[in-house]
Amino acid sequence: MIRVNTLKISPEEVKERLEKKGVILEETFLDYAFKVKKSPFSIGATPEYLFGYYYLQSLSSMIPPIILNPKKRDFALDMCSAPGGKTTHMAQIMENQGVIVAVEISRERIKALKSNINRLGVLNTIVINADMREYKNYLLENNIFFDKILLDAPCSGNFIKDKNRNVSKKDILYCSIRQKELLNIGLDLLKKGGYLVYSTCSMEKEENEDVISYILNKREDIKLIKLKPKFKGINIKEGYIRGTLRVFPPDEPFFIAKIKKLF
Numbered sequence: 001m002i003r004v005n006t007l008k009i010s011p012e013e014v015k016e017r018l019e020k021k022g023v024i025l026e027e028t029f030l031d032y033a034f035k036v037k038k039s040p041f042s043i044g045a046t047p048e049y050l051f052g053y054y055y056l057q058s059l060s061s062m063i064p065p066i067i068l069n070p071k072k073r074d075f076a077l078d079m080c081s082a083p084g085g086k087t088t089h090m091a092q093i094m095e096n097q098g099v100i101v102a103v104e105i106s107r108e109r110i111k112a113l114k115s116n117i118n119r120l121g122v123l124n125t126i127v128i129n130a131d132m133r134e135y136k137n138y139l140l141e142n143n144i145f146f147d148k149i150l151l152d153a154p155c156s157g158n159f160i161k162d163k164n165r166n167v168s169k170k171d172i173l174y175c176s177i178r179q180k181e182l183l184n185i186g187l188d189l190l191k192k193g194g195y196l197v198y199s200t201c202s203m204e205k206e207e208n209e210d211v212i213s214y215i216l217n218k219r220e221d222i223k224l225i226k227l228k229p230k231f232k233g234i235n236i237k238e239g240y241i242r243g244t245l246r247v248f249p250p251d252e253p254f255f256i257a258k259i260k261k262l263f
């Protein structure tokens with residue numbers, strides 16, 4: 001699947017350029033995303049790719065930034081950002097305006113994040129190599145709060161992404177504890193009236209609905225925003241909690257929930 005980077009080029013122009021070279025593209029519910037049906041060459045090795053005209057990612061992974069819907073004037077935080085698929089998508093939705101603070105713990109993965117930000121011509125993003133569990137102290141001490149936050153949490157993965165996936169119950173519970181901690185931090189950093197989108201590419205209830213139930217029980221200052229599975233051409237349904245969403249195979253599994261900070 002390709003997401004056309006509308007910061008640099010129109011979807012029509014990318015379509016025309018690739019189709020001239022024999023690539024067969026299929027439309028999706030997003031006018032700037034196309035399914036690659038057939039390509040005579042690797043779609044990640046074209047001049048158009050290197051020019052930053054498009055990003056390769058699953059259609060499911062485009063849904064969290066769409067649901068977060070950051071605006072041009074927003075001050076946004078991407079808590080777990082590398083390699084930057086969703087950061088660069090947020091920048092595209094914001095038309096390169098406002099500000100995104102993109103945090104990533106891994107020094108190694110920061111390289112890919114920076115390279116994607118540069119390749120796609122993203123100009124509104126500050127990259128921070130830090131652990132959100134520590135960086136939050138700096139933000140809170142300086143009264144820095146955000147309008148929109150994306151928490152695309154580290155998770156145990158899924159079998160579509162990783163054919164050799166072999167995770168134990170213990171691994172899943174470890175992820176779940178970390179996800180709850182990160183979600184609580186994200187909500188502390190939201191402005192009153194701000195929105196946070198929580199997503200994972202895991203199918204495990206412990207990493208998804210259980211994390212949302214935990215936080216709704218723990219905090220009184222938030223409410224779950226009810227989402228509808230309105231996206232065409234993708235296997236998306238309501239999650240086990242009303243108003244949350246789940247994408248199922250054959251699409252890349254994803255879980256998505258949106259929370260509003262009330263006060």
Ligand SMILES: C[S@@+](CC[C@H](N)C(=O)[O-])C[C@H]1O[C@@H](n2cnc3c(N)ncnc32)[C@H](O)[C@@H]1O
Pocket residue numbers: 061079080081082083084085086087103104105106109130131132133152153154155
């Ligand atoms: C699911 S991936 C993010 C994918 C990214 N949002 C995208 O769309 O390209 C989760 C990322 O969170 C990072 N991470 C894990 N724990 C973190 C923490 N405590 N603070 C900041 N980043 C963290 C991981 O290194 C990993 O790169």
